[in-house]
Amino acid sequence: MHQSLQGATFHIEHVIPRVRGGTSELSNLALACPSCNLHKADRVTSDPDHAPAAIALFQPRTDVWSDHFEWDDYQLVAKSDVGRLTIQLFRLNHERRIKIRQAEQMFGLFPPQLSSN
Protein backbone atom coordinates (compact mmCIF):
# COMPACT_ATOMS: atom_id res chain seq x y z
CA MET A 1 0.00 0.00 0.00
CA HIS A 2 1.05 3.55 -0.61
CA GLN A 3 1.12 5.76 2.47
CA SER A 4 -0.12 8.85 0.65
CA LEU A 5 -3.74 7.60 0.50
CA GLN A 6 -3.84 6.32 4.08
CA GLY A 7 -5.12 8.21 7.10
CA ALA A 8 -2.61 6.56 9.42
CA THR A 9 1.11 7.20 9.35
CA PHE A 10 3.03 4.03 8.59
CA HIS A 11 5.22 2.46 11.24
CA ILE A 12 8.93 1.80 11.22
CA GLU A 13 8.97 -1.96 11.63
CA HIS A 14 11.85 -4.07 12.92
CA VAL A 15 12.08 -6.99 10.47
CA ILE A 16 13.90 -9.09 13.07
CA PRO A 17 12.20 -7.89 16.26
CA ARG A 18 14.35 -6.33 18.95
CA VAL A 19 13.16 -9.04 21.39
CA ARG A 20 14.77 -11.57 19.00
CA GLY A 21 18.01 -9.68 18.75
CA GLY A 22 17.19 -7.44 15.80
CA THR A 23 18.94 -4.09 15.63
CA SER A 24 17.68 -0.63 14.69
CA GLU A 25 20.12 -0.48 11.76
CA LEU A 26 18.53 0.54 8.45
CA SER A 27 19.15 -2.99 7.14
CA ASN A 28 16.64 -4.29 9.72
CA LEU A 29 13.95 -1.64 9.28
CA ALA A 30 10.97 -1.49 6.94
CA LEU A 31 8.05 0.90 6.52
CA ALA A 32 4.86 -1.00 7.37
CA CYS A 33 1.21 -0.02 7.41
CA PRO A 34 -0.38 -0.35 10.88
CA SER A 35 -2.32 -3.46 9.83
CA CYS A 36 0.81 -5.32 8.69
CA ASN A 37 2.73 -4.22 11.74
CA LEU A 38 0.00 -5.52 14.07
CA HIS A 39 -0.35 -8.82 12.22
CA LYS A 40 3.39 -9.38 12.18
CA ALA A 41 4.00 -8.57 15.85
CA ASP A 42 7.28 -10.29 16.75
CA ARG A 43 7.04 -13.08 14.16
CA VAL A 44 9.63 -13.87 11.51
CA THR A 45 8.43 -17.38 10.55
CA SER A 46 5.29 -19.52 10.39
CA ASP A 47 6.03 -20.76 13.92
CA PRO A 48 6.01 -18.31 16.82
CA ASP A 49 8.45 -20.64 18.59
CA HIS A 50 10.86 -20.84 15.64
CA ALA A 51 10.74 -24.58 14.97
CA PRO A 52 13.54 -25.54 12.56
CA ALA A 53 11.04 -26.49 9.84
CA ALA A 54 9.21 -23.18 10.11
CA ILE A 55 8.65 -21.21 6.93
CA ALA A 56 10.19 -17.77 6.93
CA LEU A 57 8.10 -14.69 6.30
CA PHE A 58 9.06 -12.57 3.31
CA GLN A 59 12.08 -10.50 4.32
CA PRO A 60 11.82 -7.17 2.48
CA ARG A 61 15.49 -6.28 2.94
CA THR A 62 16.98 -9.51 1.59
CA ASP A 63 14.32 -11.41 -0.38
CA VAL A 64 13.41 -10.54 -3.96
CA TRP A 65 9.71 -9.63 -4.19
CA SER A 66 9.20 -11.18 -7.63
CA ASP A 67 10.58 -14.53 -6.42
CA HIS A 68 7.64 -14.82 -4.04
CA PHE A 69 4.74 -12.75 -5.41
CA GLU A 70 3.00 -11.60 -8.54
CA TRP A 71 -0.14 -9.60 -9.29
CA ASP A 72 -3.28 -11.06 -10.79
CA ASP A 73 -5.33 -7.93 -11.25
CA TYR A 74 -5.73 -6.64 -7.70
CA GLN A 75 -4.99 -10.00 -6.07
CA LEU A 76 -1.54 -10.75 -4.76
CA VAL A 77 -0.59 -14.31 -5.78
CA ALA A 78 2.06 -16.39 -4.03
CA LYS A 79 4.87 -18.00 -6.02
CA SER A 80 6.47 -19.72 -3.02
CA ASP A 81 5.72 -21.00 0.48
CA VAL A 82 7.20 -17.76 1.81
CA GLY A 83 4.75 -15.81 -0.34
CA ARG A 84 1.79 -17.97 0.74
CA LEU A 85 2.61 -17.58 4.42
CA THR A 86 3.13 -13.84 4.11
CA ILE A 87 -0.13 -13.27 2.20
CA GLN A 88 -2.04 -15.37 4.74
CA LEU A 89 -0.51 -13.88 7.88
CA PHE A 90 -0.79 -10.27 6.73
CA ARG A 91 -4.20 -10.84 5.07
CA LEU A 92 -2.85 -9.17 1.96
CA ASN A 93 -5.92 -10.00 -0.14
CA HIS A 94 -8.48 -8.75 2.36
CA GLU A 95 -11.48 -7.16 0.64
CA ARG A 96 -10.49 -3.75 2.03
CA ARG A 97 -7.01 -4.03 0.55
CA ILE A 98 -8.48 -4.88 -2.87
CA LYS A 99 -10.56 -1.68 -2.72
CA ILE A 100 -7.48 0.31 -1.70
CA ARG A 101 -5.56 -1.08 -4.71
CA GLN A 102 -8.41 -0.07 -7.01
CA ALA A 103 -8.34 3.46 -5.56
CA GLU A 104 -4.54 3.59 -5.76
CA GLN A 105 -4.71 2.72 -9.45
CA MET A 106 -6.74 5.87 -10.11
CA PHE A 107 -3.84 7.89 -8.68
CA GLY A 108 -1.16 5.95 -10.55
CA LEU A 109 0.01 4.26 -7.35
CA PHE A 110 -0.95 0.68 -8.28
CA PRO A 111 0.68 -1.58 -9.23
CA PRO A 112 3.55 -0.29 -7.07
CA GLN A 113 6.91 0.46 -8.57
CA LEU A 114 9.40 -2.02 -7.19
CA SER A 115 12.76 -0.77 -6.04
CA SER A 116 15.58 -3.16 -6.85
CA ASN A 117 17.02 -5.03 -3.89
Ligand SMILES: [Zn+2]
Ligand atom coordinates in the same frame (compact mmCIF):
# COMPACT_ATOMS: atom_id res chain seq x y z
ZN1 LIG B 1 0.71 -3.28 5.13
